[in-house]
Amino acid sequence: MDLKSTHSVLYRDTQRSIIDYGYHQQGAMVIEGARALGIPASSFTLLWVESKRPHCVRAQTLKDEDLARGAALNELAAKTFWQCFQSGVWPGPGDDRADAEYVDLPDWYRQSVDDRIKFELREAA
Template identity: 35%
Template sequence: MRLCLKIKPFMPVYRNLQKAIATRNFALENADKIVLNADDAEAVKLMAESVKAHPAASKLLALILEPEKAIMWQESDLTMKGKIDGLLPFGVLDLKTTTSAEMKDFEKSIFKFGYHIQAAHYLAGAAANDLPAENFYIIAVENEPPYCTAVFVVDHETIEAGEKERQKLIKLYKECMSSGIWPGYSDKIQTVRLPFWALKLINEDENDDY
């Protein structure tokens, strides 16, 4: 997002610089920049070009009122925080890198990585700060060549589902804060086994041998 909006410069670092004093001096001289190696710098450049070349993405970028908008608000006796990639006149814009920007794949990514919860959180924060909070848009750019880009608006049913999950997490967090107990994995010995599909695959291979 920063490169797309030209917010902050970045400086590629080449492998021959990654040596003791040279690396230290390089870091000091470029302290105000995001330091990337040459390969990553080229990939970021191509991803940014892909985003800016996408008609819908470029239109949304042009409409941004404020990039990297930090927000805070009080909710359920807690201080909430967030940083919006791009504040739009009609909602929130977020940039995501992804292995696949194809809709059916990205829908899975939304659930897997909790983007629906993030969407609900940022829209709640925007509303609490009297900022536009109608819709949550995502620019998804693939992180492998040819770095294809797609643009999505998260539907309201998904936002509502994300809000339900968000409220559950807020409740859990408050319970943990109150009790001092932060549950992790089981503290008992557990029996582990191969997943069903793996056992089925092994059994099928065994039957094929006869």
């Protein structure tokens, strides 16, 4: 279990924090470390505590499939680090997209907005 302070324990806010801070990757690493030490570990739970009164609390356990995604991302990060170490080439900020003159909204957010607008328009009719 890992204690996290947050501005909100609402589901969508905790989801966003998991993505933004890579808690699925942290959980996978904690489980891997525990197993390496011979400590049984099969799940990872986040205990959220709001930083402002009334300090609401929520416990959420990450799903195994999301911990597996975190482990895969950790493996990819280690591979990338090793390749950079071997080649001596360390990409910096801005090296990720050659077409960075324009920036667009992520596909998942576009779909979310489109769905919300479609639903709201249907409800208004």
